[in-house]
Amino acid sequence: MGTSPDYEIFEYLKTGTFSEEVQRLSDLKDRKTAIEEEMKELRMSLGVSLDSVGIKSVLWRGRPVTLVERKGSAILNKPKLKMELVERGVPAQIVVDSMEAATTVGKASTTVSLGKAE
Numbered sequence: 412m413g414t415s416p417d418y419e420i421f422e423y424l425k426t427g428t429f430s431e432e433v434q435r436l437s438d439l440k441d442r443k444t445a446i447e448e449e450m451k452e453l454r455m456s457l458g459v460s461l462d463s464v465g466i467k468s469v470l471w472r473g474r475p476v477t478l479v480e481r482k483g484s485a486i487l488n489k490p491k492l493k494m495e496l497v498e499r500g501v502p503a504q505i506v507v508d509s510m511e512a513a514t515t516v517g518k519a520s521t522t523v524s525l526g527k528a529e
Contacts, residue, residue, distance in 0.1 A: 436525050 418424045418433075461467065461478045468477040489510065496506045 433525070436523075440525055 418429060424430075457476060458478050461469070461476070466478075468475055470476070493506050493510065497503050
């Protein structure tokens with residue numbers, strides 16, 4: 412990405428609400444990170460509590476609190492799949508054409524990313 416110029420060299424950014432908005436985004440991002448970490452700790456504690464009484468789910472004020480066990484997600488390794496298919500006799504061009512036909516591209520979008528301070 413290279414080095415980005417400081418926002419203050421752009422008069423429009425310097426005189427508008429840009430700096431305040433970036434500060435607000437930064438503050439919200441920090442709060443979100445702290446909240447997510449606290450939620451992770453609470454989930455672990457609640458899971459230990461449920462497990463200690465040997466139950467998977469209880470109602471708390473009408474809301475289910477459930478111990479959920481998940482296996483790791485399966486991820487398709489496309490290069491390995493291509494090699495497996497070719498090794499099993501599928502012509503390489505058919506593999507390439509099939510992979511392209513089966514690949515869908517999501518809707519494009521534009522957003523602002525707030526990186527870490529240097």
